[in-house]
Each structure stands twice: as structure tokens, then as C-alpha cells.
Amino acid sequence: MTEPGSCDNLLKAAFPVIVQGDAICGESSHFLVPKNLLPAITRYLHTQPSLRGRLTLIWTCDHRPVRDTYGLHYLFTLETSHHWVLLSSELAGNDRHFPSITPHVHAAKWYEREIRDMFGLIPEGHPDLRRLVRHEHWPKGTHPLRKDFPWNRVLGQQQGEYHFRRIEGEGVFEVPVGPIHAGIIESGHFRFSVAGEPIMQLELRHFWKHRGVEKLFEEQTLIGAVPLAERVSGDTTVGHSLAYCQAVETLLDLQVPRRARYLRALFLELERLYNHLGDIGAMCNDTAYALAHAHCGRMKERIMQLNDRLTGSRFLRNVIRVGGVTRNIENRQLTALVDELNRIQPDFSEVGAIIFANASLTDRLEATGVLDQQTAWDHAVMGVVGRASGIDCDLRRDRPFAAYDELPVNVALYRYGDVRARLRVRGDEIHESIRLIREIRAKIPDGPVANETSCSPKPGDWTLSAVEGWRGEILYMVMAGEDGRIHRCKVRDPSFVNWPAIQWAVPGNIIPDFPLINKSFNLSYAGNDL
Amino acid sequence: MFRIIKKSLKIGVVTGQYRGEEKPLLPVIPEAKEKATLFKRSLAIREVDTGSCNACEMEMNALLNPVYDVERFGIHIAASPRHADALVVTGPVTVNMERALKDVHKQTPDPKIVIALGDCAIDCGMFKGSYAVTGPVERHIPVDIRIPGCPPRPAEILNALSELRKPTV
Structure with missing residues (x-):
């Protein structure tokens, strides 16, 4: 079927x-x-x-x-x-x-x-009609994405209170956390209901960082909105700009040269590498294993400096453009890059061996924050979190984009859905990314890296584009407006889907394990809040 | 255990392996330095995100890795504004975060330094004018130091922080 x-x-x-x-x-x-x-x-x-x-x-x-x-x-x-x-x-x-x-x-x-x-x-018939994006102090009747709402309107204030779901009973108490957290983390609010140590319920209250991104897109031209897409979520700069550019290229009927498609895949894998390395370190740090954190932080920094040398930006900003990429990477630079990654890979393998040989560390990871396959399926979870819970999806394989139709990807898949599985998915993907970059180096064709076009789409034309970023599926719906402008741009970061699922991975765990579970999901607040 | 020691010996010291020639793009004003002399050789920082794209957070986190190792200069990250000498604010101030920012500023004991990190915190960057953004940080709380960039490199942040701690004159 x-x-x-x-x-x-x-x-x-x-x-x-x-x-x-x-x-x-x-x-x-x-x-x-x-x-x-x-x-x-x-x-x-x-x-x-x-x-x-x-x-x-x-x-x-x-x-x-x-x-x-x-x-x-x-x-x-x-x-x-x-x-x-x-x-x-x-x-x-x-x-x-x-x-x-x-x-x-x-x-x-x-x-x-x-x-x-x-x-x-x-x-x-929606069971929960509390406000989500608009916090309670937003005045009634403010609906920003309506066309009669000016993008630069100054909002007034009103009184109001958000009602959290309450559990009542003897010995049940609430622990509010956020919006400003203890570490260097983004802003979001978590409300725990606990009885003794174990968490009975977690409720999220997000959208503190809502910046009006989708409305700002409507003030941009199709070609000029790439920098905004890069700033939806800073750590997914390539993922978002690539998804946006692909949508615009479909609207403009613009073919991307083959070399540019390979370079796009290369940048996407570099982004995956530095983020996964950082995440593995941060997860170890949340179990107080500072040694692994230091090693992973060191390797992540190496890749970010590599990005800087290759493109002039540690976050690979201003690299993807409509029609291709902004700069060519010479073949000798690619060889040097592969050499550097060849040195990082055994380095990472050794750290991996140290991590998994440490019983007190793996004891914290196993059976912590379990998101079972059925719950993950019900909430449409995907990306790293989905693959750790047995949801076998990866757009690089399922709906190939950039050069992935010529670069077969081995998808890491684990079943248990605990923190350890999420760590293992990341570990496997690091090796896979390095393998892919080697393959890109071997297969990359010569040629131009960008195409131009003078045509402009018909107002009302729209298209969808999907990219497997390092967190998961990034989706863009772009609808063209008058004079090459944007009528509507829907941005969907994988975090928006995976955040509600974290509420189901936490109950039964103890509060000190929450930072670890949260880190193992490592979702973007900025990409979620928009 | 042997494996860990072997690994550490093999890697050696990586601290300082970055391009450090970047000078702060905006000079640190003498008034801010004057304020900072009180904190002598330590500086406790509280980071507040008021709507950034999280690249600035990432670079702040990078300051703590072994390559930059900001703690060797006596700078550390405090878990609460009540333990902080300085606030580092990133991002344009969103309507939803405005109150939280003012609360944090109030909770931080005087004297305090406020550092606006990144273009968004300084002038809202790409988000200027949006209905959901209420203006740059200095519209809500007084700012002492500005570190521009989108995002600023860790070396630039480190540079500005060490400038701050150099004696005046």
C-alpha cells in the first residue's frame, strides 16, 4: 500500500x-x-x-x-x-x-x-483554547498575521493571567522555572507539579521570544529575505536559509548548479557536526561529567573555526543565496577540510569510548526521559528525537534535496527513546556526516556555484520546501505577492513539533534529571517562538 | 582511568588557540571601567536572553570551552541575577520579555554593569520596528557597554571583557 x-x-x-x-x-x-x-x-x-x-x-x-x-x-x-x-x-x-x-x-x-x-x-471543539503566542497582556483582538494588522503597530497592555493546569492534593507542589534560566540558555517557562521527588506533570509556557518573524517576512522581497531566514534560529542558519531559498527557487523556476547543490549539502553537514558535538558535550555536562564536555567543546570549537576559515562566518551566515551559494570552496580547501575531519573523527571516537566506559554516566542516561514510540508517533515527533524513539524518518533519504539524491544517507535509528538513545543517534550522525563530507569531496563536480534569473513569480503562487536540518524537518511555505514581494511565509522549525512531546518524556523522572532530558532534546526557543 | 590520562596527555593544552587580534569595535568607555574597578579581579555575569536568535548564546557558551576558558580571567557565569555583578543582554527586547528584563535588572544588586551583546541588543538589528519588539535594551535599562556583531566572535567578547578590567589611565 x-x-x-x-x-x-x-x-x-x-x-x-x-x-x-x-x-x-x-x-x-x-x-x-x-x-x-x-x-x-x-x-x-x-x-x-x-x-x-x-x-x-x-x-x-x-x-x-x-x-x-x-x-x-x-x-x-x-x-x-x-x-x-x-x-x-x-x-x-x-x-x-x-x-x-x-x-x-x-x-x-x-x-x-x-x-x-x-x-x-x-x-x-479544541480542548484547550488558552492563548499560546500572545501572552495575556496583549490586548484583545490583536491578530498579527491578518492583513489589516500593520507590521509595526505598537501594542497596548491589558491585565490577564495564564492558568496553568493544576494538580491538587496533599503533598503536591508546583515548581516554576524561567523564563530566565540559570545557565546560558534561551528564555522559556516550565511549570512542574511534583509530589516528593518525581515529576507528575510538566507544562510549558513558551513564546517569550516571539519577534514577529512571519510578519517581518511579509515586508521583504523574495530575494532579499535570506538574512531574516538565517536569523530564525541562529544555530540552524544553513538549515533555515536553505529551506527558504529552495522554496523561492521553485517559485522562480530557477535551477541550482550541481556544484552549488553539493556545497549546500556540505554546509548542512558542517552545521550538523558542530551542533551534535556541542550537544553530546552538554549532555555529559548535565550529568556533571565535565571532562567529556571539555573535549566535545574543544572539537566543536575546531569545527566552528573551520567554518570561519572557509566562509568568514562561524555560523555559516551569508553562505546560501537564492540560486546557489555565495562563495565557491576550492577543491584544495575541500581536501584540507577532509584532512582536518579525518583527524577529528578518531579524536571523537576516543571520547565516545571514554563516555560509554563510564558506568556512573551511562547510569544517568539509561531509562531517563523515555519517549516511547507510540507517544512520539501521536505527536508527530521527528528529527533526532524521533529517530531515537524508533520513528524512521530523514528527509535526506525520504525526499532528497540539495545533492542528497546522489549521496545515500544511512539513517541512525534507535528504539528505546531515552537520553542514551538520543546521545547515540547524535554520535552515529557525527560519523555519518564526516563520511558524507568525504563522499562530497570525492564526487563534487566542477562548474558555476550560482544561477541568476530575471523572472518573477505570479502573485498568489506558492510552494513548500523541506530540509532535514540537524534538529529535524524544517518546512517553509512561501507565497509570492505583488512585485516580487512575499505575501505569506510560514516557517516551521522542528522545535515547534517536538516541544509539546517533551511534556510526555518527563513525568516519573526527578527534577534534577530535567536539564539532562531537556538538553537531550535540545530544542530551539527562537525557532519555536518565531 | 589510564585511557582518560592518555587522552589528556595526547591533546595537551588547547587554551588560547584562537585568532586573538580582534580589537573591540566599540571602545569601552572610561565610566564603565570606573564602575568595574569595584569588582577587582572577579566578575560574575548573568546572561539574559530577551529574544535573540540564539547565536549570541552559543558564543557566550563558547567562552566557557577550554579554548577560550573565560574563567582563567576570573569571569564566571552566575546562576542568579542576585549573585551577578554584570548583566549580559542579548536580542531585541520582545513585548513578552520586557517585564522579565526589568525584573532581572531590579534583582541585580547595585553597582552593576549592563552589557548589550550583539546587534539586536544594541539597535534591534533585523527586527527593528516589529509589533512584537519594544526596542533596544537601552530603552528599558541603562547600558554601559556595547559589543556589536551578528553574532560577535567569542574573541571579540573576551576582548571587550578584558578591556573592561584594565585599569583606567
Whole structure:
């Protein structure tokens, strides 16, 4: 049951009223769906054993001033074929209500709350309609992504209080943590309910760092918005700028030269390397094993200095551009890079051996923060966290982009879903990235590194793009506006999906283990809050 | 144990292996140095993120790795603003973080130094004017030192911090 056509037929047989729309971007099916059928169809897609669709993205678009409608779009990825199924619906005129799919598809929970905050559309039947992005002090009726909301409006203030889920009973108490944390970490609030040592419940309160990124995109041109995409989440500079550029290139019908596609893959792997090295060190540090932290910090610094020498930026900023890459990396530089990585790899293997030979360390890692496969599936978790919980997905293999169609990737997969599994996934991916960079060096063709175009897309054209960043799937939906501007840009960092799942990995653990679990997820607050 | 010792001997000392010639792009003003003399040879820093893209945090973290090893200069990161001599603020101040920033500033005992780290903290960078951003750090609390860059390299941060601790005159 993996043929794309068969999925279309199944859906059409089950729901004769739906209409097949134009296919968008690569392997995908597109259906126009009446809004009252949304819960039934999404439930069917999600639960039907031969389909098993994983909710990948929900986005809304305000079509004003062209049409007085809101578009609702639901993107699912089928489990075995990795085929995309997109369901679209519209709310016309003054209609502000749409049926919530959260009761059947848990993963939709935050998306629908976000839509309510940003557009003022109400998901009917949603079990939790508290504010998400807009904190309580935002005045009523402020919905920033509506077209009648100016991007630079100064917000007023109102009184209000966020009501956390409460557990009551003898000996139960709450521990608030954040938004400002004890280490050098980003801002976010965690509310623990504990009875004795073990955590009974964790509730997240995020979006402290909401900067209005999606609205700022609408003030940019298609070509000029790359620096903004780079700053969505600083540690995923390449992932975000690449996902954005790919979307724009599809809109402009612009081919990227082969050498540039290889260089893009190279930069993405370098980003994966330094982040994974840093994460492994930080996880060891949270078990108070400072030695491994120091070694990993040293290796991470080596790679960041390498980035600096190659491109002039430690974070690989200003490297990806629409149409290719901004600078060529000479073949002799690539050889020097591979030589350096050849020295780092045995260095890392030795540190890995030291880490796993330390019983007091592995004892902290094993069976801590378990996210089981079913919970991970229900919340549509992916990326490093998903692969540690047995969710076998990696866009580099499943929907190849950049040069990955010519570079087969071995995907690391572990089943136990504990901190140790997440550490092992990262360790394996470090070796895999170094192998990939060697392969890139061997296969990279000569030629130009960027193409130009003078054409501009039709207003209203839109496309989707997906990149496997080091955290997981990064998705961009870009819709062109008038004069080469952006009408709407939906950004989805993997953190937005994986944050709610952490709430299910924590109960039963003790509070001192929370920093370790959090570090093993290592999600971005900036990419989540936008 | 033998393995660990062998590894340490093989690697040797890596501290200081970075390009250190970067001078601070903005000079540290004498008033700030004057303030810092009180802290003598130690400086406890509290880092506050008010909406950065997390690259600045990463570079602050890099200061603690063995290559830069900021603690050799007596600078360390305090876990609470009440233990801090200096606040390092990154990112444009978002509407949601404005109150938290003011609270932290109030909680930090006087005298204190406020360091705005990165372009966003200095003038909001790319996020200037957004409905969700209320302005640069200095709009909310007085800023003593500015370290520009997007993000500034660790060597540049280290340079500014050591400038601060050089005696005036």
C-alpha cells in the first residue's frame, strides 16, 4: 500500500465529495475539502493502517486584498511512502470558525492554538483554547498575521493571567522555572507539579521570544529575505536559509548548479557536526561529567573555526543565496577540510569510548526521559528525537534535496527513546556526516556555484520546501505577492513539533534529571517562538 | 582511568588557540571601567536572553570551552541575577520579555554593569520596528557597554571583557 496513486484512490473512495487539486512540489497529492469534513478526513488519513499519515504542517493564509477568504491547509506525510497529502479548505467572508482536528490528531494542538492567536480564527471543539503566542497582556483582538494588522503597530497592555493546569492534593507542589534560566540558555517557562521527588506533570509556557518573524517576512522581497531566514534560529542558519531559498527557487523556476547543490549539502553537514558535538558535550555536562564536555567543546570549537576559515562566518551566515551559494570552496580547501575531519573523527571516537566506559554516566542516561514510540508517533515527533524513539524518518533519504539524491544517507535509528538513545543517534550522525563530507569531496563536480534569473513569480503562487536540518524537518511555505514581494511565509522549525512531546518524556523522572532530558532534546526557543 | 590520562596527555593544552587580534569595535568607555574597578579581579555575569536568535548564546557558551576558558580571567557565569555583578543582554527586547528584563535588572544588586551583546541588543538589528519588539535594551535599562556583531566572535567578547578590567589611565 505504498503507491501514491492508491492513496488518492482510497481517499476518493472514502470521501467522494473531495476534489483533487493541482499537484504542488514533487511527490504530493492535493485535495480541496469542505471544512466540515476536515475532522473525518484527517482522522481517516491519520489512523487508516494502510496510510498512517503523520501531520507535518498546518498553515493559514489571509488572502486579502485579492480575495476575502482565509485558506486552511493541512499537510500529512504517509508513513511508508513518505508521500505528501495536502488538504485545503477555505473560510469565506465573515466565517471565523473551523472544526478542530485536535481531538483525533494530537499533533495539531499547538498549530490550531497558533492559528487562533495569529489570525483570530476559532478551532471549534479544541480542548484547550488558552492563548499560546500572545501572552495575556496583549490586548484583545490583536491578530498579527491578518492583513489589516500593520507590521509595526505598537501594542497596548491589558491585565490577564495564564492558568496553568493544576494538580491538587496533599503533598503536591508546583515548581516554576524561567523564563530566565540559570545557565546560558534561551528564555522559556516550565511549570512542574511534583509530589516528593518525581515529576507528575510538566507544562510549558513558551513564546517569550516571539519577534514577529512571519510578519517581518511579509515586508521583504523574495530575494532579499535570506538574512531574516538565517536569523530564525541562529544555530540552524544553513538549515533555515536553505529551506527558504529552495522554496523561492521553485517559485522562480530557477535551477541550482550541481556544484552549488553539493556545497549546500556540505554546509548542512558542517552545521550538523558542530551542533551534535556541542550537544553530546552538554549532555555529559548535565550529568556533571565535565571532562567529556571539555573535549566535545574543544572539537566543536575546531569545527566552528573551520567554518570561519572557509566562509568568514562561524555560523555559516551569508553562505546560501537564492540560486546557489555565495562563495565557491576550492577543491584544495575541500581536501584540507577532509584532512582536518579525518583527524577529528578518531579524536571523537576516543571520547565516545571514554563516555560509554563510564558506568556512573551511562547510569544517568539509561531509562531517563523515555519517549516511547507510540507517544512520539501521536505527536508527530521527528528529527533526532524521533529517530531515537524508533520513528524512521530523514528527509535526506525520504525526499532528497540539495545533492542528497546522489549521496545515500544511512539513517541512525534507535528504539528505546531515552537520553542514551538520543546521545547515540547524535554520535552515529557525527560519523555519518564526516563520511558524507568525504563522499562530497570525492564526487563534487566542477562548474558555476550560482544561477541568476530575471523572472518573477505570479502573485498568489506558492510552494513548500523541506530540509532535514540537524534538529529535524524544517518546512517553509512561501507565497509570492505583488512585485516580487512575499505575501505569506510560514516557517516551521522542528522545535515547534517536538516541544509539546517533551511534556510526555518527563513525568516519573526527578527534577534534577530535567536539564539532562531537556538538553537531550535540545530544542530551539527562537525557532519555536518565531 | 589510564585511557582518560592518555587522552589528556595526547591533546595537551588547547587554551588560547584562537585568532586573538580582534580589537573591540566599540571602545569601552572610561565610566564603565570606573564602575568595574569595584569588582577587582572577579566578575560574575548573568546572561539574559530577551529574544535573540540564539547565536549570541552559543558564543557566550563558547567562552566557557577550554579554548577560550573565560574563567582563567576570573569571569564566571552566575546562576542568579542576585549573585551577578554584570548583566549580559542579548536580542531585541520582545513585548513578552520586557517585564522579565526589568525584573532581572531590579534583582541585580547595585553597582552593576549592563552589557548589550550583539546587534539586536544594541539597535534591534533585523527586527527593528516589529509589533512584537519594544526596542533596544537601552530603552528599558541603562547600558554601559556595547559589543556589536551578528553574532560577535567569542574573541571579540573576551576582548571587550578584558578591556573592561584594565585599569583606567
